[in-house]
Every structure is written in C-alpha cells, then in structure tokens.
Amino acid sequence: MPDKDLRRQALAPGKTVSRKARERLSRQSSAANSTNNSPTGSTSNSRAPSRQPSDDEDSRSEGAYSYSSFDEYHGGxxxxxxxxxxxxxxxxxxxxxxxxxxxxxxxxxxxxxxxxxxxxxxxxxxxxxxxxxxxxxxxxxxxxxxxxxxxxxxxxxxxxxxxxxxxxxxxxxxxGMDKTLNNIITDSDSPLVKAAAIRTLSVQTFFGGSSEEGTMEMMEFLLEISESDGETVGALDDGKVVSAALQEWGFLATLLDEAEDITEVAMDTFVDQLESGDVSVQIAAGENIALLYEYSYTEQEEDEDLSSGEEDNDENDAIEDKTAPRMIKRYQVYRREDQLKDLLSSLANTSGRGVSKKDKKALHENFADFVNAVEYPYRGPRHSNAIDQESGQRLGSRLRIKNFGQYKVNKWWKMHRLNGLRRVLGSGWITHYEANDNISGCLHEK
The missing domain is CATH 1.10.220 (Annexin V; domain 1)
Incomplete structure (x- = not known):
C-alpha cells in the first residue's frame, strides 16, 4: 500500500492515532522515501465522529464521550x-x-x-x-x-x-465463556464485533464471579490492546476497539482494593493515548489516569502519625464534609507529573481549527476535571470549590443521579461504574437500578 494511503487509513475518522502509531507511520514513510526518493506531503489530523451523549440527567454524569449506549456498536x-x-x-x-x-x-x-x-x-x-x-x-x-x-x-x-x-x-x-469471548475479540474480522465482545467480556468478568487473578488477567489483556493501538487483536488504530478496551479496563479496575503494583505500566499506556487522534480514546485514557490518582490516596489510620515524607489533603481546602476522614498520599503515580499536567491542561484548552465544536467541548469539560484529579486526587469528579453560604462548607461534588435520592458521584470509581453500567444497559439502566440488586449494589459498595 502506498505510504500516503497508509497515513490516510490510520488518520481516518474512527481511528486512534497515538504517539506510537505515529512513530510507526513515520518509519514507514521514511522507508518509502528512501525507496522512491519522493517527498511525502503533509497530513492533517482528523478527529473521530462525535458520539451522542444521552439527554438523560446531567450529560457530564455519563462522562460525555466516555459514556455511550452499547447499541452504538450495532449502528442502531x-x-x-x-x-x-x-x-x-x-x-x-x-x-x-x-x-x-x-x-x-x-x-x-x-x-x-x-x-x-x-x-x-x-x-x-x-x-x-x-x-x-x-x-x-x-x-x-x-x-x-x-x-x-x-x-x-x-x-x-x-x-x-x-x-x-x-x-x-x-x-x-x-x-468457559471467557475463553470463547477472548477468541471472538482476537479472531473476528469485524471491529464492531470485537468492541462489543470486549463489553460483554468485561460484564462477564465483573458480575460473573471472576477471581481476582481472572480479573487481573482480563485487565492485562485490555491493557495490551490499548498499548498496541489494537494491533494485538487485529484492529490496529481502530478507535472503537481501543476506546472499549480503555473504558472496560477502568470499569474492572474499580474491583481492585489497591492499584500500586499496576500503576506504572498502566500510566505509560494511558499517557501515550492522550495523544491519540480519537477524542473518545483520549477521554477514556484521562478517566483511567484520574482513577489511578484517586487510588494513590487512602484514609489515615486511627493510630497513624504523618511522617515528614507523606502528604495529606488540607481538610479546610478539599473536604466538603469536614467530618470526613483525612486522605493520605501513599505513592507516586507518575514520575513526570509536571509534563502530564501540561499535557492535560493543553487538552483542556484545545482551540485548533481541525477540532469540531462538540469534540472541543468534550475535551474542555473532561480534561478540566482530569487536571483537577491529578492536582487533588481525593476530590472526585466535578468538584466545586465554591462556598455554600448556609453551611460555610465547600460545595464539593456537583454530580448527582436524579430521582435516586440525589445519589452523589463524588468518587472516580463511582463514575467508572456508572459509565460502565450505562454503556451496556442504555435506557434500561434505571429499571435495573430499581429492581436489580447487582446493579444498585455496585454503585454503593466498592
């Protein structure tokens, strides 16, 4: 295939083009140039088509581009x-x-x-x-x-x-179902089938009583898909497959009690995918970064004294409920945090001509949250520092699920689970929340 066709294919709408993918294309371009001795024209990035967020409740409660109905994979x-x-x-x-x-x-x-x-x-x-x-x-x-x-x-x-x-x-x-679904993801010729099978396998792992070892194996499988831009399952640079792998990794990660051992490798993959040409991939990677930063803080133990090397949240600055426990930083999440903040901030302020209004809005809203998550991991999504005039406390999380006692989505793990459930249940998630203890329970207990 001619070099320009390779570039056109990789940068077409629906594709994810991370830094590693661009490096592959660059190497292919160099090889073609040395063979043909002809210059290659410049290529402009194109974004993936916008996903349609639900009109139900606050659109941000669905994670904008991160949330989309399972039916999307069926083309309606x-x-x-x-x-x-x-x-x-x-x-x-x-x-x-x-x-x-x-x-x-x-x-x-x-x-x-x-x-x-x-x-x-x-x-x-x-x-x-x-x-x-x-x-x-x-x-x-x-x-x-x-x-x-x-x-x-x-x-x-x-x-x-x-x-x-x-x-x-x-x-x-x-x-035996997980093996069958793994084979479908790997062997199917259709990216739509691969992405849908990733959703199904994630739900089977989450609700089907998978062991901790089985959950970790599934997460490793999803991380390999993400790190390779889909190449490990025959879907190189396919945005639907890569975003599904990233989103379901985050969904399953909420089953873990702690994430220190997996953080370094996972963060390298997620930071790399922030440079994807697909907005849904970028946002899914950002949500996983926010979740891993949240994991790095845990509650202060009753008999625990703060040493000089530990950091804690300022209860007067961060906690909306002043009776809430103090949160302690346990480990470093990413070794180049300043660079990560710069990248997240640049995406939160995207203003390029090649970005649609809907994509730009999604990037601005989501990445403003991700910047806050890196700076203040204990706050959760949609945190407001505004002071309530009556209580004198900060408003804190402004994310609520209407009609359910104003259930507060004040943790990133709650956001991941809510998004995961609504991706597969679509409009029926409210019915299941009311009647299915498996659904309502997982939003209240980690």
Whole structure:
C-alpha cells in the first residue's frame, strides 16, 4: 500500500492515532522515501465522529464521550419497531425464549429480529423468572450466533448475552465463556464485533464471579490492546476497539482494593493515548489516569502519625464534609507529573481549527476535571470549590443521579461504574437500578 494511503487509513475518522502509531507511520514513510526518493506531503489530523451523549440527567454524569449506549456498536440495528419490553407478559417472553433456542429452519433475518426483541426485553425489564430456568440453553444459542452469525447477528447476540449475564450472573453457567469471548475479540474480522465482545467480556468478568487473578488477567489483556493501538487483536488504530478496551479496563479496575503494583505500566499506556487522534480514546485514557490518582490516596489510620515524607489533603481546602476522614498520599503515580499536567491542561484548552465544536467541548469539560484529579486526587469528579453560604462548607461534588435520592458521584470509581453500567444497559439502566440488586449494589459498595 502506498505510504500516503497508509497515513490516510490510520488518520481516518474512527481511528486512534497515538504517539506510537505515529512513530510507526513515520518509519514507514521514511522507508518509502528512501525507496522512491519522493517527498511525502503533509497530513492533517482528523478527529473521530462525535458520539451522542444521552439527554438523560446531567450529560457530564455519563462522562460525555466516555459514556455511550452499547447499541452504538450495532449502528442502531436494535430499532426494530418492536413493542416496549414491559409489554411482554410472562408467557410471551417464554415463547420468545423458545423461538430463540429453537433455531431449526430459522433465517438470519429471523434470528436477528428474535435476538433483538429478547435483548430489548431484558434491557428494559428485570426478568429472572423467565430467564433462569433456561439460562444454559439461552447462552448456548447466543454463543452460537456470536461465533457463526454475520456482523449484525453477532453484535445483537453479544448485547443479548450481556443482558443475560446482568439478569442471571450464574457462575456455573458461565464456565468457559471467557475463553470463547477472548477468541471472538482476537479472531473476528469485524471491529464492531470485537468492541462489543470486549463489553460483554468485561460484564462477564465483573458480575460473573471472576477471581481476582481472572480479573487481573482480563485487565492485562485490555491493557495490551490499548498499548498496541489494537494491533494485538487485529484492529490496529481502530478507535472503537481501543476506546472499549480503555473504558472496560477502568470499569474492572474499580474491583481492585489497591492499584500500586499496576500503576506504572498502566500510566505509560494511558499517557501515550492522550495523544491519540480519537477524542473518545483520549477521554477514556484521562478517566483511567484520574482513577489511578484517586487510588494513590487512602484514609489515615486511627493510630497513624504523618511522617515528614507523606502528604495529606488540607481538610479546610478539599473536604466538603469536614467530618470526613483525612486522605493520605501513599505513592507516586507518575514520575513526570509536571509534563502530564501540561499535557492535560493543553487538552483542556484545545482551540485548533481541525477540532469540531462538540469534540472541543468534550475535551474542555473532561480534561478540566482530569487536571483537577491529578492536582487533588481525593476530590472526585466535578468538584466545586465554591462556598455554600448556609453551611460555610465547600460545595464539593456537583454530580448527582436524579430521582435516586440525589445519589452523589463524588468518587472516580463511582463514575467508572456508572459509565460502565450505562454503556451496556442504555435506557434500561434505571429499571435495573430499581429492581436489580447487582446493579444498585455496585454503585454503593466498592
């Protein structure tokens, strides 16, 4: 392929172009120049198409570009004109399950419609009574569609499988599923299928009772995808795949009690991806950086004295609730913190002509938060230093989930979990929050 075509392909919308990717392109360009002895024209960066944030509640509570419905990976194919999921009676949903399992004589279009209806039913309703008795059969049928179906059927089946896991996170029924999903991510020819499978595997790891060792292995797999710009799974510089890997790494990282041992390697990857040409990749990397900085501070122990080498937060400056525990810095997150702050600040003030208004707004809002996270890791997202006139305390986190007792998203781990749940549940996340203890519980307990 000619050098200019390589550059055009790598910088096309939807691609992630990190520093390492640009170095690869530069080497390819140099080789071509030495062979052809012809100059290469300059290349302008192009941004990935903007993702559509939800209108539901505060758009920042979804992490702007970091949050997007799982349905994005289907190109809207779930819009099948079907009745709302809540209209499915017990018997009707059981008939649908029977149709899903009985594949003999079915057509590709028929299976797609059946899987879409089933996924919608589980997304918008908590249906354990219907699903649990036939869980193994349902998962077997969906895995067959994932492995053998065309792109549309496979991505629909991945969504349906994700909803099934969230509905019935049965450990025994999921034995061996992670290996199957890993193979799909590695071997599929479709970046859409790869990205959707990353989401499903993350949910299976999170809710399926994976061991700490299994969770760490999954995170290493996702980090390898991110570090290689997707090359390790055959999706070089594909923005959807790389952003999915980054986002799900952050989602799974919230399961850890501490992150010191993995921080150095992970930070190198995330800082590198801040220079990507894909806004969703940049924001996902920034969110992970914020989470790792938050992990570096823990509460002061009752019998702990502060030594001269330790740093702590100023309770009069940072804590909105003055009765909250003091937070102590335990280790250094990144060795070149001044450079990191400069890079984050430059992204928070992006003003280039080649950046769309929506991309620019997303960068400004998110990276202002990330700068604050590096400077004050104990504050959490959307922290305000403004003083409440009545209490005399700082307002602190301004991020709330409406209609749920004004649940406060005042920690980065809460932000990651909220974003992760809403990515896969879409509009049905409120229903599951109210009815599914697995969903509501993970937002309140780390």
């Amino acid at each position: 194919v779930l819009d099948v004109g079907d009745a709302p999921a809540e209209d499915y009676s017990y018997s009707n949903l059981n008939n649908l399950i029977e149709e899903l399992i009985t594949r003999k004589g079915s057509t590709s279009a028929g299976r797609e419609l059946c899987i879409a209806r089933f996924a919608n039913a589980l997304q918008n309703g908590y249906r354990t009574a219907e699903v649990a008795p036939r869980l193994a059969e349902i998962q077997g049928s969906l895995l067959r569609s994932i492995k053998d179906g065309e792109v549309k059927e496979a991505t629909l089946a991945l969504k349906a499988l994700t909803m099934t896991i969230i509905t019935c996170p049965d450990n025994d029924a999921q034995i």
